[in-house]
Amino acid sequence: xxxxxxxxxxxxxxxxxxxxxxxxxxxxxxxxxxxxxxxxxxxxxxxxxxxxxxxxxxxxxxxxxxxxxxxxxxxxxxxxxxxxxxxxxxxxxxxxxxxxxxxxxxxxxxxxxxxxxxxxxxxxxxxxxxxxxxxxxxxxxxxxxxxxxxxxxxxxxxxxxxxxxxxxxxxxxxxxxxxxxxxxxxxxxxxxxxxxxxxxxxxxxxxxxxxxxxxxxxxxxxxxxxxxxxxxxxxxxxxxxxxxxxxxxxxxxxxxxxxxxxxxxxxxxxxxxxxxxxxxxxxxxxxxxxxxxxxxxxxx
Amino acid sequence: xxxxxxxxxxxxxxxxxxxxxxxxxxxxxxxxxxxxxxxxxxxxxxxxxxxxxxxxxxxxxxxxxxxxxxxxxxxxxxxxxxxxxxxxxxxxxxxxxxxxxxxxxxxxxxxxxxxxxxxxxxxxxxxxxxxxxxxxxxxxxxxxxxxxxxxxxxxxxxxxxxxxxxxxxxxxxxxxxxxxxxxxxxxxxxxxxxxxxxxxxxxxxxxxxxxxxxxxxxxxxxxxxxxxxxxxxxxxxxxxxxxxxxxxxxxxxxxxxxxxxxxxxxxxxxxxxxxxxxxxxxxxxxxxxxxxxxxxxxxxxxxxxxxxxxxxxx
Amino acid sequence: xxxxxxxxxxxxxxxxxxxxxxxxxxxxxxxxxxxxxxxxxxxxxxxxxxxxxxxxxxxxxxxxxxxxxxxxxxxxxxxxxxxxxxxxxxxxxxxxxxxxxxxxxxxxxxxxxxxxxxxxxxxxxxxxxxxxxxxxxxxxxxxxxxxxxxxxxxxxxxxxxxxxxxxxxxxxxxxxxxxxxxxxxxxxxxxxxxxxxxxxxxxxxxxxxxxxxxxxxxxxxxxxxxxxxxxxxxxxxxxxxxxxxxxxxxxxxxxxxxxxxxxxxxxxxxxxxxxxxxxxxxxxxxxxxxxxxxxxxxxxxxxxxxxxxxxxxxxxxxxxxxxxxxxxxxxxxxxxxxxxxxxxxxxxxxxxxxxxxxxxxxxxxxxxxxxxxxxx
Numbered sequence: 001x002x003x004x005x006x007x008x009x010x011x012x013x014x015x016x017x018x019x020x021x022x023x024x025x026x027x028x029x030x031x032x033x034x035x036x037x038x039x040x041x042x043x044x045x046x047x048x049x050x051x052x053x054x055x056x057x058x059x060x061x062x063x064x065x066x067x068x069x070x071x072x073x074x075x076x077x078x079x080x081x082x083x084x085x086x087x088x089x090x091x092x093x094x095x096x097x098x099x100x101x102x103x104x105x106x107x108x109x110x111x112x113x114x115x116x117x118x119x120x121x122x123x124x125x126x127x128x129x130x131x132x133x134x135x136x137x138x139x140x141x142x143x144x145x146x147x148x149x150x151x152x153x154x155x156x157x158x159x160x161x162x163x164x165x166x167x168x169x170x171x172x173x174x175x176x177x178x179x180x181x182x183x184x185x186x187x188x189x190x191x192x193x194x195x196x197x198x199x200x201x202x203x204x205x206x207x208x209x210x211x212x213x214x215x216x217x218x219x220x221x222x223x224x225x226x227x228x229x230x231x232x233x234x235x236x237x238x239x240x241x242x243x244x245x246x247x248x249x250x251x252x253x254x255x256x257x258x259x260x261x262x263x264x265x266x267x268x269x270x271x272x273x274x275x276x277x278x279x280x281x282x283x284x285x286x287x288x289x290x291x292x293x294x295x296x297x298x299x300x
Numbered sequence: 301x302x303x304x305x306x307x308x309x310x311x312x313x314x315x316x317x318x319x320x321x322x323x324x325x326x327x328x329x330x331x332x333x334x335x336x337x338x339x340x341x342x343x344x345x346x347x348x349x350x351x352x353x354x355x356x357x358x359x360x361x362x363x364x365x366x367x368x369x370x371x372x373x374x375x376x377x378x379x380x381x382x383x384x385x386x387x388x389x390x391x392x393x394x395x396x397x398x399x400x401x402x403x404x405x406x407x408x409x410x411x412x413x414x415x416x417x418x419x420x421x422x423x424x425x426x427x428x429x430x431x432x433x434x435x436x437x438x439x440x441x442x443x444x445x446x447x448x449x450x451x452x453x454x455x456x457x458x459x460x461x462x463x464x465x466x467x468x469x470x471x472x473x474x475x476x477x478x479x480x481x482x483x484x485x486x487x488x489x490x491x492x493x494x495x496x497x498x499x500x501x502x503x504x505x506x507x508x509x510x511x512x513x514x515x516x517x518x519x520x521x522x523x524x525x526x527x528x529x530x531x532x533x534x535x536x537x538x539x540x541x542x543x544x545x546x547x548x549x550x551x552x553x554x555x556x557x558x559x560x561x562x563x564x565x566x567x568x569x570x571x572x573x574x575x576x577x578x579x580x581x582x583x584x585x586x587x588x589x590x591x592x593x594x595x596x597x598x599x600x601x602x603x604x605x606x607x608x609x610x611x612x613x614x
Numbered sequence: 615x616x617x618x619x620x621x622x623x624x625x626x627x628x629x630x631x632x633x634x635x636x637x638x639x640x641x642x643x644x645x646x647x648x649x650x651x652x653x654x655x656x657x658x659x660x661x662x663x664x665x666x667x668x669x670x671x672x673x674x675x676x677x678x679x680x681x682x683x684x685x686x687x688x689x690x691x692x693x694x695x696x697x698x699x700x701x702x703x704x705x706x707x708x709x710x711x712x713x714x715x716x717x718x719x720x721x722x723x724x725x726x727x728x729x730x731x732x733x734x735x736x737x738x739x740x741x742x743x744x745x746x747x748x749x750x751x752x753x754x755x756x757x758x759x760x761x762x763x764x765x766x767x768x769x770x771x772x773x774x775x776x777x778x779x780x781x782x783x784x785x786x787x788x789x790x791x792x793x794x795x796x797x798x799x800x801x802x803x804x805x806x807x808x809x810x811x812x813x814x815x816x817x818x819x820x821x822x823x824x825x826x827x828x829x830x831x832x833x834x835x836x837x838x839x840x841x842x843x844x845x846x847x848x849x850x851x852x853x854x855x856x857x858x859x860x861x862x863x864x865x866x867x868x869x870x871x872x873x874x875x876x877x878x879x880x881x882x883x884x885x886x887x888x889x890x891x892x893x894x895x896x897x898x899x900x901x902x903x904x905x906x907x908x909x910x911x912x913x914x915x916x917x918x919x920x921x922x923x924x925x926x927x928x929x930x931x932x933x934x935x936x937x938x939x940x941x942x943x944x945x946x947x948x949x950x951x952x953x954x955x956x957x958x959x960x961x962x963x964x965x966x967x968x969x970x971x972x973x974x975x976x977x978x979x980x981x982x983x984x985x986x987x988x989x990x
Contacts, residue, residue: 013823108592123844125876220820265824332702450789532720
């Protein structure tokens, strides 16, 4: 009956969410590939992206396409600073210290932004720069509908991904990034400037998270300084699901996580949506720790 | 018996501290507020010691410690409330029950999780912590007493200075003895280099699981003590931030250093409460802005913890 | 190591010599409110209102009030610590607050244990005044409780909005939301209405597409959203975007100038139950609104208004008591009848809960308009 169209609507809902997770997961996976570090504060860059966009739209009335570029630039800067100030000094320290520092950076960003003088801890309505329009479509006897917001998200995500592929596979810097994540020492021996490459990776990852932030704000128009925590964790799990360090893994992982979350919400109960993520993680870790697209390695 | 003899000095020291505290309390020199905080310090130290065993000694990065603290709390509170065990004499049993429940869950979850390395283990434990909190939030579907998101009220107040002190000191001494035994040695080996440890024949999987379960057991007992002190439990008390609290104490105290954890616990709780008294309300916000900065600074300056013997590379 | 011990001992001694029995003229009143944390904005409103109440009292009251504030961070343990500190360290005679039920429940136990009267403006969970079959005799509240609100909302839905089917979307991690949702469900079902969906979400959820799509399938006449304004605004937008035309109904958590700001056209046309209406023609209300607006630039929300009333009731009881000590104040408090507050005419019942009318407000393009009053 309407069952098929109901399922399709839910799947589309899931893909919408998944696209945003994919963007964030990319940042995690790229940084991990290069530094073997889980940047706990990555989710907070996502939050910064949403807030930057909010200010640009509401205070300066910037048109939406400019907002994307401006926010990407600002997030890239944030990523660059984060790396230079907090992670670079500890590059040779024990792994754990880096991790704890990352946790510290994350908490600092969240609480600093929650100050009254900064972003305040309030929930702020995100100014969607256009009205939501729904389109109905009928394919093969099944009708479903989707909104222009969803179209925007899919379009922007695809475009950004294409851009990313271009950078990684067709530019010198991109090759450098791949080389460094493959084998840092040899890359250095080949004359690649490790510091620059690391910085660039952070910047690109941050810019992607920023785009994710804007799309999230448009889709679910309420932002808050703590909004990056859960999406951050889920996106990380998505990256692990796809194979940490693998670009297309992050994208596929993100989509899968998004859809699973929505399906569980719809068919079981919304209370389990976070639990599902953890179950997915457990399954991945037990069955194939290197992820969907990962190569077998003896230890994760 | 031998165990008690060897720890003679410590027990004497502990007894001395107890006498001083008891005098302070009974003579009303310190307000009930301070009394409660003091007892809370012991509880926190106990839980943090658990994390110290897991992380400080065995090197397993756990960000979900508060979940086990919570499991112990809810278990003990539930038993006391439903079985109507209102007397202090029931406390050792329920404390044990809380601890064992936490330890069991840790064991079960540890089997798949503990094969992960640092960062991944961190996220996995973080995720588990979230799962547990969600479980507590929905616990009223299992039993109305558990309260769900409304919180668990009306828990019998069985914790006192005596009970907390005895339990904490006892468990600390036990822990110290385990650490200085073969097991502790294995744990430290695993922290230093897991592959090497495995290659010399240490059953790393079993040892890691043991450390994890024991550490979570301690957290569970601490949680149970907490439940019977504050008489009210709410799922939000056992979230990620609480796990971070414990982590900070372990780091501050120098990972792999029991005395350090005690001091760090004291200083940390004292600091947080002291800030409450000292800071005017409008600056109170800044507490959580400076704490992470402190953490970051600490990592850069002394990556191995404030009171640890090793100094970092900087 | 030794230095730490000395420092700690010194600090301890410092605290010991803290203030004891109040001088004849000064009475210490404590305020527990979330000045930091996720509901900071409510805590601010409450603090502002409390200050205004104390100030006004200062001009004509019998005693000098020394206000002692404590921040509970909307955390139960912090609240318990704060309460203990106020009572045993600062030796306050009475307390106003806390704001949320989560904190109020443990604090109410501590207050009752130590025999310190406490009046909360906004904690609506029944367990705050009455738990495990026992009345906590020192606890009172200036607001009506969730069961009453749920009944009011359900009856309004059935009789005035003529709704036959309803869906409820509530926050499972928020006891206010959950409780209100359940009470609504009970009454609505009793009144022969059908609850077609009773779905929960969590505090941090922003994506309601799955839930809403699910609810849309059932085509309810009405959707009940018993949560705070920020979530409600968000959900309402997503509801309208999916093309659902059901009427929206909610509780006092909707009350905030930000509801319209965030919710916009989506929330317009919705109704909610509230404690007071800013456009109620009443001298007391108008005076308070004017003063608050002059000082803080915005119209006070329900949290502020209720805190003002809670403080007001307490201070009036203080004056009427034979002596400014807890026991005497308690006697007068328990006998509070027909107190003319900003949020209505308040009397305490045997459980210390406020018997007062509820107002139903409608959200229209520019603000809230008063629809009707429901009496208990």
